[in-house]
Amino acid sequence: ELVVGAVIPLSGASATQGEDQRRGMEIALEEINAAGGVLGKPVKLIVEDSGGRVPSALDAAKKLVTVDSVSAVIGEYSSGITIPIGQYLVQSGKIHLNIGSSSNRIRDLGATSFSVLGLEAVSSKFAAKDVVAQGWKKIVIVGPNNAYGQGMASGVKEELEKLGATVMSTLLYTEGQTTYRRELQQAAQMKPDAFVYSAYGKDAALMNREAFELGINKTPWYAIYLSMCTADSQRETVVGQYGMDLNFVGPNGKAYEEAYRKKYGMSFKTSFSGYGYDALKLLAAAAGKAGSAEPAKLREALIELGKGYEGATGTITFDAGRQRSEQPYLTLKMGQNGYEPR
Amino acid sequence: MPEPVLSIRGLRKAFGAHVVLGGIDLDIAVGSIVGLLGPNGSGKSTLLDTVTGFVPKDAGRIELDGRAIESLDPGAISRRGLVRTFQLPRMPARMSVREVMLAAERSGSGLADALLGRRAPSALAVDGLLERLLLTPVAEQPASAISGGQKKLLSIAMALANRPRLLCLDEPTAGVHPNLRQEIMALLRDANAQGVTLVVVEHDMAFIRGLCPRCVVLDRGELIADCAPDDLADHPRVVEAYLGRAGARAARKAA
Amino acid sequence: MIEVTGLRAGYGDGPDILHGIDLRVFAGEIVTILGPNGCGKSTLLKAIGGFVEPRAGRIAIEGEDVGAVPVHRRIREHRIGFVPQTDNVFRTMSVAENIMLGARLLPAREQWARFFSLMDTYPALAGKRDRRASALSGGERQLLSVARALIAGPTVLLLDEPSAGLSPVMMDEVFDEIVRIRERTGMTILMVEQNAVQALSVSDRAYVLSLGRVAIEQPAPELLANPTLAGLYFGAAA
Amino acid sequence: MSQLVFDLVLRTGDVALVAVALSAAYSLVRFPNIATVYYATIGPFLTYVLARVGLAFWLAAALATVAVGVLAVVLNATVFDRLLRSGSAIAMIGSLAVGMLVTAVLLVTAGPDSMRFAFALSPPQDLLGARVTALQLWSMGLSSAALLGFALILFFTDIGRCMRATAANADLARATGIDAHGVIRVITFASGVLAALGGICLSLKGELNILMGPDLILPVFAAAILGGLGNPLGAILGAAVIALTEVIAASTNFGPLLGQAFLFLPVNYIGATSFAILVLALLFRPYGLFVNEVRRV
Amino acid sequence: MFDFILHVAIIAALNGLLALSLNLQLGYAGLANFGQIALFGAGAYGAALAFSWGFGPFAGLLLGLALVSLLALVFARLGRSLGADYWGIATLSIAEILRTVATNETWLTGGAQGIGGLPQLFGFDLPGTLALAAAALLATYLVLRGVTQSKFGLAVRLLREEPQLAASLGYDLAGLRRRVMLISGVPAGLCGFLYAHYVTFVGPDQLFASETFFIWAMVVIGGLANHSGAVLGAVALQILSASIPFAKDALGLTSEYVAAARLTLTGGGLLLFLLLRPQGLLPERIGSVRA
Numbered sequence A: 001e002l003v004v005g006a007v008i009p010l011s012g013a014s015a016t017q018g019e020d021q022r023r024g025m026e027i028a029l030e031e032i033n034a035a036g037g038v039l040g041k042p043v044k045l046i047v048e049d050s051g052g053r054v055p056s057a058l059d060a061a062k063k064l065v066t067v068d069s070v071s072a073v074i075g076e077y078s079s080g081i082t083i084p085i086g087q088y089l090v091q092s093g094k095i096h097l098n099i100g101s102s103s104n105r106i107r108d109l110g111a112t113s114f115s116v117l118g119l120e121a122v123s124s125k126f127a128a129k130d131v132v133a134q135g136w137k138k139i140v141i142v143g144p145n146n147a148y149g150q151g152m153a154s155g156v157k158e159e160l161e162k163l164g165a166t167v168m169s170t171l172l173y174t175e176g177q178t179t180y181r182r183e184l185q186q187a188a189q190m191k192p193d194a195f196v197y198s199a200y201g202k203d204a205a206l207m208n209r210e211a212f213e214l215g216i217n218k219t220p221w222y223a224i225y226l227s228m229c230t231a232d233s234q235r236e237t238v239v240g241q242y243g244m245d246l247n248f249v250g251p252n253g254k255a256y257e258e259a260y261r262k263k264y265g266m267s268f269k270t271s272f273s274g275y276g277y278d279a280l281k282l283l284a285a286a287a288g289k290a291g292s293a294e295p296a297k298l299r300e301a302l303i304e305l306g307k308g309y310e311g312a313t314g315t316i317t318f319d320a321g322r323q324r325s326e327q328p329y330l331t332l333k334m335g336q337n338g339y340e341p342r
Numbered sequence B: 001m002p003e004p005v006l007s008i009r010g011l012r013k014a015f016g017a018h019v020v021l022g023g024i025d026l027d028i029a030v031g032s033i034v035g036l037l038g039p040n041g042s043g044k045s046t047l048l049d050t051v052t053g054f055v056p057k058d059a060g061r062i063e064l065d066g067r068a069i070e071s072l073d074p075g076a077i078s079r080r081g082l083v084r085t086f087q088l089p090r091m092p093a094r095m096s097v098r099e100v101m102l103a104a105e106r107s108g109s110g111l112a113d114a115l116l117g118r119r120a121p122s123a124l125a126v127d128g129l130l131e132r133l134l135l136t137p138v139a140e141q142p143a144s145a146i147s148g149g150q151k152k153l154l155s156i157a158m159a160l161a162n163r164p165r166l167l168c169l170d171e172p173t174a175g176v177h178p179n180l181r182q183e184i185m186a187l188l189r190d191a192n193a194q195g196v197t198l199v200v201v202e203h204d205m206a207f208i209r210g211l212c213p214r215c216v217v218l219d220r221g222e223l224i225a226d227c228a229p230d231d232l233a234d235h236p237r238v239v240e241a242y243l244g245r246a247g248a249r250a251a252r253k254a255a
Numbered sequence C: 001m002i003e004v005t006g007l008r009a010g011y012g013d014g015p016d017i018l019h020g021i022d023l024r025v026f027a028g029e030i031v032t033i034l035g036p037n038g039c040g041k042s043t044l045l046k047a048i049g050g051f052v053e054p055r056a057g058r059i060a061i062e063g064e065d066v067g068a069v070p071v072h073r074r075i076r077e078h079r080i081g082f083v084p085q086t087d088n089v090f091r092t093m094s095v096a097e098n099i100m101l102g103a104r105l106l107p108a109r110e111q112w113a114r115f116f117s118l119m120d121t122y123p124a125l126a127g128k129r130d131r132r133a134s135a136l137s138g139g140e141r142q143l144l145s146v147a148r149a150l151i152a153g154p155t156v157l158l159l160d161e162p163s164a165g166l167s168p169v170m171m172d173e174v175f176d177e178i179v180r181i182r183e184r185t186g187m188t189i190l191m192v193e194q195n196a197v198q199a200l201s202v203s204d205r206a207y208v209l210s211l212g213r214v215a216i217e218q219p220a221p222e223l224l225a226n227p228t229l230a231g232l233y234f235g236a237a238a
Numbered sequence D: 001m002s003q004l005v006f007d008l009v010l011r012t013g014d015v016a017l018v019a020v021a022l023s024a025a026y027s028l029v030r031f032p033n034i035a036t037v038y039y040a041t042i043g044p045f046l047t048y049v050l051a052r053v054g055l056a057f058w059l060a061a062a063l064a065t066v067a068v069g070v071l072a073v074v075l076n077a078t079v080f081d082r083l084l085r086s087g088s089a090i091a092m093i094g095s096l097a098v099g100m101l102v103t104a105v106l107l108v109t110a111g112p113d114s115m116r117f118a119f120a121l122s123p124p125q126d127l128l129g130a131r132v133t134a135l136q137l138w139s140m141g142l143s144s145a146a147l148l149g150f151a152l153i154l155f156f157t158d159i160g161r162c163m164r165a166t167a168a169n170a171d172l173a174r175a176t177g178i179d180a181h182g183v184i185r186v187i188t189f190a191s192g193v194l195a196a197l198g199g200i201c202l203s204l205k206g207e208l209n210i211l212m213g214p215d216l217i218l219p220v221f222a223a224a225i226l227g228g229l230g231n232p233l234g235a236i237l238g239a240a241v242i243a244l245t246e247v248i249a250a251s252t253n254f255g256p257l258l259g260q261a262f263l264f265l266p267v268n269y270i271g272a273t274s275f276a277i278l279v280l281a282l283l284f285r286p287y288g289l290f291v292n293e294v295r296r297v
Numbered sequence E: 001m002f003d004f005i006l007h008v009a010i011i012a013a014l015n016g017l018l019a020l021s022l023n024l025q026l027g028y029a030g031l032a033n034f035g036q037i038a039l040f041g042a043g044a045y046g047a048a049l050a051f052s053w054g055f056g057p058f059a060g061l062l063l064g065l066a067l068v069s070l071l072a073l074v075f076a077r078l079g080r081s082l083g084a085d086y087w088g089i090a091t092l093s094i095a096e097i098l099r100t101v102a103t104n105e106t107w108l109t110g111g112a113q114g115i116g117g118l119p120q121l122f123g124f125d126l127p128g129t130l131a132l133a134a135a136a137l138l139a140t141y142l143v144l145r146g147v148t149q150s151k152f153g154l155a156v157r158l159l160r161e162e163p164q165l166a167a168s169l170g171y172d173l174a175g176l177r178r179r180v181m182l183i184s185g186v187p188a189g190l191c192g193f194l195y196a197h198y199v200t201f202v203g204p205d206q207l208f209a210s211e212t213f214f215i216w217a218m219v220v221i222g223g224l225a226n227h228s229g230a231v232l233g234a235v236a237l238q239i240l241s242a243s244i245p246f247a248k249d250a251l252g253l254t255s256e257y258v259a260a261a262r263l264t265l266t267g268g269g270l271l272l273f274l275l276l277r278p279q280g281l282l283p284e285r286i287g288s289v290r291a
């Protein structure tokens, strides 16, 4: 029997993303078990809420490992939490699947840790190239002041500078404020060619709105993960933004998108649900392939599968460090009626 | 005249435009007992407040044993031996009467004493004082949950347990039962006999007459009299501003 | 006017402080309660005012059993003026505001008239009208509290040691004032005092409490004249 | 410049109402009630729901604020009043627990996503050189009116006088015939209303989501403390001082001083600046900036 | 299951250290420290920085204790002129400033990504770690109990309730605060150090102000100014929060309700505790100091 645990932020600051991760896993679980499960039994998924706190996340991970005897744990979302629980999982010999954190530190977690999403280095390179291709030279980078934002900002900066663009400033905002006018006005004073930003739904919505009201949206905005940045925003405030996002147009992607729409009556809230979906599917496939739910066997099977697994988020290939090495991206622009490919 | 233990020169204090102490000069001799009298609002408590460092003064010099204490905080002044009680005593709600008494006896209260498990020699003084002031029945009660008069008594007991050299009492008998006033007087005499200098702010003329050989009278921030209590009734200003008819009668009683 | 029968009371879940008190104050009387520190005088006054709940017995004011009536309604309905022993001013408010709070229940027109006439009675406070009460001296606070209780012209006055901390002149004045008011308005006055001689000399009757029980109940002049009792209950010094 | 002033006012308005609510409640019910910031979350959510049902926004907002006021009174009577008997720390932790329950309910009923009122975004207009939107003006107007009303009640009515008296000495207030419990109910209701209104004003300018409450805790406490806890109008000034620090810290270009084009304080340190100002201010005015209570020993 | 119980016990013991520390400040000295988590952080970052500079755990412990003492002195220094409520927000501010620094100074602290890979103190031995944590807890308990049952403890309690009275009796209020902060800093720093090596990772996400409230909850639930109470509160809260996933499993909730269930059970449990035992599990014993 395959028992999988998940530790995700269902409450607290990242609850929107956590909820979307959960939805992805939920759909995957239904599909797997509808098809008869694996190893002759339905797959069991135990979801725990981290509340966005390290101690709660650790308690949850320990419970999953020592009490529920799961073979693998999926999670968390913030790098600051993924790293400690990942370390613990690796130490206790369980499989860890990262589906939300893109900090490059994830790479060092150890032998049984896998990343289903491309780490920040992969996306930075892509975004930087895309930005420079638009002819923008002077850039201000905006991102949340957390593990993800810091990694994103420094990665994008490095890549942009490699391509000859100047990064005039990096603004790392504090999450959950009642206004971002100060940050925006400071950024506007530098008169860049474009803003490159990445922000979580709620913060992004406020920021986009205030940029709109201050007229700062006249300068081009480029979103890293456009869907995440604009999911909560009012449409008129973000029309015209450029951006890139994860690709989910593969054959599996389409089907998954349909399933999501059917179950939840809306299109993806964030770009994170697909990873939850892929992670669980991947584990089930690995268990089927290995014919066992034992972590060591699962690991072998995952490495084997990771030579080219067709997931909803595109082809998943693991590099030697078990991190997703390539990640297909889309280049997008926000139109009146939603995302438009460029 | 013996050495003054406390010497005050030109002490001034005003709150806004309201001058409460208008340049006070006062010496307190070692081993003496001085009554400090004056109408309500004349500045007696403020005088104690400034001398003990609880309220910053505007001008003047205050010397304890010939050393200036103006720049010290209340705790440091008290450690030099100048201890005072408050007119309206407030007591802790989550300490027993006995515990505050123990705390009042400051010796052996250092952190090192605590860590090394050193205990203060005895609590005899504490229990004795409680006994004499009839506080033993309430010794285990929270110090805030005793009657108004008992708080007053407790604050006197605490001040004595602290073993000061100069003790300033702010209306020690207000609200205290007349019989206990005798006991307080006896306690203070005992303390004085052991070398404690006393300054007593008080309105009870009988008490003053019984305890203090010397009285100073404050009116609107000025010292208007400095004499033996029996002579107070001869000061027209003192009689008018402070004693009134009955008071003058009481003050003169012995004469 | 005030009728207390078999009153037992205490604080929280602590022991009884009052063990069955019987006390009666007739309309227009001045009655003094004497007794050693901690015998329960204030507790009795607080029980009558409604701050301490009776555990047994009955408290009636103007014939009405007030045992279950909350403090503010007692005060209003029976026009009680209450001066507590401690914490008896609104520290953060000015002297004038303190007094006007006492006048709150009067018709608006009368309030200021009473205020000014009161200021004439208490020149010591008049000069400090706009001072915060927390800045007052001990004696000034005491006066302020009495003034606050008097301004609305109460029917019943409950005073807990009104003279504590007052200078001899002031003390005379306060007691004179008490007598004057009683003559003018027929107010009923129940007070706790430690300055037994002065208090008894203006009172009609007195109760002496001891350990939460009534030890003596006598007309004031008799009590004052009895030398053994005087020595025992209000000090050899008197 | 006028943009700066406008930002300052706007930022002050963000927390002022909720901080006033906290401080006002504290003045009578002596503990910092963390649930206040959750009232500021419930208010806009209720408004949202009522508006979705078809009520006019103003009606919805009015109903919601009253409902939150009633909720505050009920919670006070059933929970906080009891806890407070054992101390303010206990009541504070209790209010935190209540906050968790509120979040749980909102999580189930509304979900974690952001929402916004169905107002068309109005394009910004030029007002004396500042870019201002109609919703921002509405939000500011509403907050100012509420604050003004509260101040008038506090200082010019009998109930206001009773509130201050009860705050100063509840027992003595009862001894002067003031219904202290009634006064406490009134102020609790008012604080619920103010907090709800604060939340509504905030989400009028931006979003509403279940994190509004927790996100407000620190700024609201900072403003209330800086103004002097229990001094409701001081809280407004406290909020203004914090806003001023942040606006200045964020928008001053130190570059020219050092011969560079741009040198700003990194935005990730702006929050720290306002905390630093808070510490500094308290060092010089230990009881808050706007308290001038006379303390006698 | 046994390992999970060991884990819960370890965390409970570590939390017990934090609770004892806060209890001395808040319960006994009336110092409403809203920045308690920063004392923990000083110990944790001490361990992490020493590790990242290549020193062993012993150096980390020393560095942590040095940092925590420094911070304790800063807190105490603030207290010299601030009223009690206001001191609380000042400590909160300092804690937030420090968290900001830890988040932003990537060169020193690893920034938001923190410092990971610290060695487990006893290899990967849960019983060993538990023994260590329990020993630290017991030692702290005994020392602090000795301290508060002494006259120093009385002085501290007098400082809590009537500082003016304490000053009039010659107590050095600033000195008392300083000593209280210093001795309560040690267990908090120790806890940070042990925690860092137990979870092998230190990051600014561990230092949110909301964590301080959890420590407050432990002390308040257990009983202010009662050492056994503080420890009991820490244990109770840890058991409560660790058992919530099981309660959720037992209720058979679908994953949509996981978060709401966690919040309801934590908040509701907390509230129930408080309503049933408003003075805490073990209230302060007034009058217990006899000599």
Ligand SMILES: Nc1ncnc2c1ncn2[C@@H]1O[C@H](COP(=O)(O)OP(=O)(O)OP(=O)(O)O)[C@@H](O)[C@H]1O
Pocket (backbone or CB within 6 Å): B015, B018, B020, B038, B039, B040, B041, B042, B043, B044, B045, B046, B047, B087, C128, C131, C135, C136, C137, C138, C139, C140, C165, C167, D294, D295, D296
């Ligand atoms: N902090 C203050 N602010 C303003 N005025 C003050 C302050 N402290 C004292 N006063 C005023 O100074 C005067 C003297 O007060 P003080 O308490 O010294 O009088 P006192 O002689 O002790 O009177 P009593 O016998 O009534 O206790 C009073 O009028 C009082 O109102």
Ligand SMILES: Nc1ncnc2c1ncn2[C@@H]1O[C@H](COP(=O)(O)OP(=O)(O)OP(=O)(O)O)[C@@H](O)[C@H]1O
Pocket (backbone or CB within 6 Å): B138, B141, B144, B145, B146, B147, B148, B149, B150, B175, C011, C014, C017, C035, C036, C037, C038, C039, C040, C041, C042, C043, C044, C085
């Ligand atoms: N707030 C309180 N909580 C608990 N017990 C109290 C409280 N106040 C008083 N007591 C108890 O009640 C007893 C009587 O107190 P009360 O204040 O009635 O005395 P009193 O006769 O007015 O004395 P005094 O003359 O000193 O004012 C006290 O000895 C004390 O034990």
Ligand SMILES: [Mg+2]
Pocket (backbone or CB within 6 Å): B044, B045, B046, B087, B170, C137, C138, C139
């Ligand atoms: Mg005085």
Ligand SMILES: [Mg+2]
Pocket (backbone or CB within 6 Å): B147, B148, B149, C041, C042, C043, C085, C160, C192
């Ligand atoms: Mg009394």
